[in-house]
Amino acid sequence: MAESEEEVDVLVQRVVKDITNAFKRNPNIDEIGVIPCPEARYNRSPIVLVENKLGVESWCVKFLLPYVHNKLLLYRQRKHWLEREALADITCTLLLLNPDFTTAWNVRKELLQCGVLNPEKDLYLGQLALTKFPKSPETWIHRRWVLQQILGQCSAADRSKKRQQGDAEQGDAERGVAERRDAEQGDAGRGGAERGDTERGDAERSQQLSEHLARTLHQEMKVCSDAACRYPSNYNAWSHRIWVLQHMGQGNVKVLHDELSSMRLWVSMHVSDHSGFHYRQFLLKALITELSQTPASTSSPQQRCSTAPSSSSLHHSQANGELSEGEAATDEEWQLSANTVLQLFHQEMELCSDLIQSFPGHETLWSHRRHVFYLWHHWRREQQQQQQKGSTNGESRSGVLSSNGDPAPPTLSAQSSACGGGGVNGQGHAAQAMEVDGVSLPDPRDSKRLKTGVRPPSPPALPSEPSFVSGFLDGCCNPEQRRFALAYKKWLDTVIGQQP
């Protein structure tokens, strides 16, 4: 095989070109990998493209990587000049082999800034690198930078639109004068028609931008899911997903709801993925915050109450979760929000109970229970405080909490079978569990009654934790399950018990 420096040069340049051509030939490559192949086969490229999979034969990696590595470093030290296209190709090859090479991503950032690369192309390269290196911190870091660029472009476009609008409004005033003058001269209306066109154009552009952002967000969620499936408890993938929601989906109740719904199945199938469950806790907390801050009247009670997966009403709700200001929330609206939150907690604890019983001995599930209970505990305390404040002000914000201010509900009927009863699917209490204290959950359709001032049925509440735990402590459980149940009990007694 080619071993002299010159021969290696020729070989590697050809391979880099082959990789570039593979991407040109098939823009839908969706996975990369190394094909174990200790020796070169005569006259055949080590780059193999089968359907949408790009493979590199392993024998050439030991030539390829040091070559592109050194080439880039010489360029960085200004000892060797590279054209922009060559830089793009070399960093692409380098990063597919070694995606934590920070400086190579930085070179691409510079290429992006001067317009040689576009953001989507780099998101795609990162996505491919993640198929082989799903944890690669530098790949995730680069993605966040690229997404910031896209966000920056969008907000710049938004600002310039607003400026134009401002100009247009000022123009309107001037035109108004002109039009009156024109009217006197019998030539009215022309300026108005032109203005209509630009407004339509702006509206379309703004629509396009928000659609672009929504698509990017959706695509990011998919990239995160794929990486999460490739490597369990993938901290970088899940913390990226949180970052994306914090930066691209702020206050977007619909996105939070959709994520919570779609994650339900995922966590049920990955019961030891602590990061996946933490993401769920993040979503729950974000939703509760949103619902508690904006019990606004603009969103229909139906969409507020509905937390069921793929509820069609949600998809018709406001895409940005923007709620109009200035409308004072009424008592009933507060109550509806609180009911929705309570329902979220109820569903989450039910899911958690089901999973703990179906999959015994998973620390992740017990840790999830702690967090959800903690969130509930704090939310309840805030509600009580608000209620107390309300009653001292002579207002009544009732309905969520019972008159003695204690929302702690009776036990769910089926919890006593926690340990012994029920196989993986045969919990048998799914239907019962929706009933608490013999009263069904409020039907979203009941909201009409609310509007007309009829008091709603009592909202759902959480099961009693001590009795949930006691089901696991009678000695018939697997020892791990028993250990986690004991730790949970201790946590309730000390951490929650010590709080005011």
Place this chain on the structure above:
Amino acid sequence: MGTQVKDVIIKPDAPSSLLLDKHADYIAAYGSKKDDYEYTLSEYLRMSGIYWGLTVMDLMAQLPRMNRPEIVDFIKSCQHECGGLSASIGHDPHLLYTLSAVQILCLYDSVDALDVDKVVEYIKGLQQEDGSFAGDKWGEIDTRFSFCAVATLALLGKMDKINVDKAVEFILSCMNFDGGFGCRPGSESHAGQIYCCAGFLSLTGQLHQVNADLLGWWLCERQLPSGGLNGRPEKLPDVCYSWWVLASLKIIGRIHWIDKAKLRSFILACQDEETGGFADRPGDMVDPFHTLFGIAGLSLLGDEQIKPVNPVLCMPEDVLQRVRLQPDILS
């Protein structure tokens, strides 16, 4: 119906005594394989690699075996115009490697090989309005970078050059309900991030802000039946997490809450009797990274064949005494 606990089983013939000479030979030989493919692959973190190797050599009192002038020259050539240091020549500067470089120069008592004022300017320039630190000029935020910033400044005696109050505020905004910390506000608790945040709060004199019992609880729950510690629930035990968890427990004064003897036998079982060095878990491939954290962990557990290590900076205590740095530890 049982679930296999995610843990390792330590075989009866696993190493149970400390092979110090083998480890020193392993590290001394590591740097000489510069043409290795593996060596190229890890060049992007070379500066940290050198810090791992030199620190573990110093803890074993073998530092004189390393090539001091060559290393100091190398570090000098990694300082950039902006003041920051890169992992290697031709790479871009970053806080991670700036800290590693300053740590190495402290071991060698040669911090003046650098333009210290420029290093300080570089770090200062990376602090954001909310008190957080970007890792480099491209703006990524992470609690690890806050630690790098204050650790470097503490070693240089220049902590007053940044807005410490704001920096503390950001770290505290990353605290979670379980007492732990993540990489950013809202992120999952992670033993590595907890180490950085606990170390940060120690260096800034703010350890009273930690809920030591709650955090200590979470950290202790990382110990598995094998004795090893993991970094998050249901992850495998790992020598490096053993260090991060153990050091965090030491910082918050709760190291006696775990089973030290069991952890010691887990760490010893991660040695390679033939090649020297430590792996992440028994039977895996060794590397300098896990070798440092294995030795440092044993030092924290009180092994007297090793120099005492400082839990906050992962450097020999005698070096910190020389630079007159005594980070807080809760009792």
